[in-house]
Amino acid sequence: MKFRSWKNVIREGVKNTGRNRVMSMASIGAIMAALFVLGVIIATIINLNNAVAELESKVEITIYMAKEASEEDIKEAKSKLNSWEGILEAKFIDKDQALEDWRKEMGDKSYLLEGYTSENNPLPDTFLIRVENPQYVEDLVNKAKTLASVEEVRYSSDVVNSISGIARAVRFVGMAIVILLSIMSIIIISNAIKMSVHSRRREINIMKYIGATNWYIRWPFLIEGLILGMIGAILAGAATAGVYSLLLKKAQEPDNFLSIFGLLPLENIVYPILSLYLIIGCIIGALASGLSMRKYLNV
Amino acid sequence: MIKMTKVTKAYGNLKAIKDVDLTINNGEFVFIVGPSGAGKSTFIKLLLKEIEPSSGKININGLELTEMKRRDIPYYRRNIGVVFQDFRLLPDKTVFDNVAFAMEIVEASGREIRRQVPAVLAMVGLASKARAYPHELAGGEQQRVSLARALVNNPSLLIADEPTGNLDPVTAREIMKIINLVNYRGTTVIMATHAREIVNAMKKRVITFRKGSVVADRAKGEYFGEV
Ligand SMILES: Nc1ncnc2c1ncn2[C@@H]1O[C@H](COP(=O)(O)OP(=O)(O)OP(=O)(O)O)[C@@H](O)[C@H]1O
C-alpha cells in the first residue's frame, strides 16, 4: 500500500477507537487486567528466583554430633573440617555452651530447662559451617556424614526447595489466570471490533462496490485492535510500575514484613515487563480484530 | 461485452433469474425493466459478482466471472461504477470527501484526487456544493454525488439500480441527462428502473424481465406490459 493509503487507514483506525468509547474502554480495561496479572506473576517469580539464588549463596551446613561422641572424635572432626576445601568458617558449638545460651534466650521462662545439666543435656555438640559457594554443599554434606560419631547433617536446601516450589506454583497458577484473562480480553476486544465493523457496515459495503481490497478494509480495524492493545499495555505498565515502587517503599520500612525480601530495583522489573506487555498487547489486539472480521468481510 | 449464457440464480426453490441468455455490447445503454420481484436487482448483483449464479456463465470482456478469484474481485469492480436508489453516501463526509473516498480506496495520489474530484463534481453540476454534507442536500443532489462517486474512477461500465426511484420526475430527468452524457462518452450503462416515462422518452434498448426470465428485448424499445 502507498504511504498515503497508510495514512488514511491509520486515521480511520484511530477514529474507530474514539467512536466506540465504551467498548474501547472495556477492551483496554480487560487487556490491562490480563497484563497486570501477568506482570505481578513475573515480578513475583523474578524476585523469588532472586531470593533462591541469594539463599543458596548463604547455605549453612549444620553437623550434629552424636551424644556419645568423644573428645577425640570432636578434635578429629575439627581438624578435618579445617582441611576441607570450600569452607568459609567452621564454628564449633559446645553442647554445654549451647544449653547455657538457650537458658539465656528463654529469659524468665528458663525454669522450663531446669533439671538439665551437662549430664543429661538434650542438645548435641554442633558444627556450624558456612560454605564459600553453594556448589560445594553437596560434596561437603556427603563428606561430613563420614565423620566419626556424626548423628545428623542438615543444610538449608529445604528452604531453597520450598521457595523454588512456591515459584513453580506461582508460575503454574499465574499462567492459568493469565491465559484465562487473555482469552477474556480477546473476546471483549473482538466484540468491540465487531461493533465497530457493524457501525461502519454501510461504509464497508460502499468500499466493496467501489473495489477496495479486503486488506484496505481490514487495516483500520486491525489498527483499532492494535491501539486498544497498546493503550492497555501502557496503562498496565504504569500500574505495575506504580504498585511495584509502592512495595519497594514499604520494603524499606524496617518493620514491614516485605523487608525480609530483598526486592529487586524498579528498572530490573519494569522495562522487561513493559516491552513484554506491548508485544502481548499488540498480539492480543491484532488477533482479536482478525478473528472478529473474518465473517464480516465475506462478500 | 457482457455475455450471459443460460444463467440461473435460485434461492431455494425460487428462481430469481431463470435461464437467461443475453449479450450487451460495449457502449450500449440498456434499461432493465419488469415488475417488482422480476429479478432486476438479482441480475445486477450477478454482474457485480456480489452473488454467484447457480448455473450458467457470465463473461465480461473475455473475463469469466464465475472463475474469478476472490482476491481479484476488487480490481474487477474498479471498472464498474454503481449507483443505487438510496444514494448510499457517507453522512459524516463532505460531498468532496464522499467522491474522493472512491479514489482513495483505489489508492489514487493526492494530486489525482485534487484534479479529478472537482472535474467530476462539475460534470454532475455540483461544483459549488463540494463542502456541503449529504444531509444539507436535496435528494437529486445526493444522487448526483453518488453518480460522481461512481464515475470518478472512469469506469467502463455504469450500473444503476433504480437511480431515480426516490426522485421527482424533474429531478429524475436531470439525473438521466448526466447518465446519458456518460453513455455518450463511451461508458456502457445498465439501468434497472420502474420509470416508464424515462424509458419511453429515451428510446434505448429495453430488456424486460418477468419471474426471472427475459420476456422481451428490444432496441429503441418501450416500457411494456403491466406491472
Ligand atoms: N437474498 C435473497 N434470498 C431469497 N430470495 C431472494 C433474495 N434476493 C432476492 N430474492 C428473491 O428473488 C426475486 C427477485 O428479486 P429482485 O430483488 O431481483 O427483484 P427486482 O426485480 O429487483 O424487484 P424490485 O423492482 O422490487 O426491486 C424476488 O422474489 C425476491 O424475493
Ligand SMILES: [Mg+2]
Ligand atoms: Mg430491485
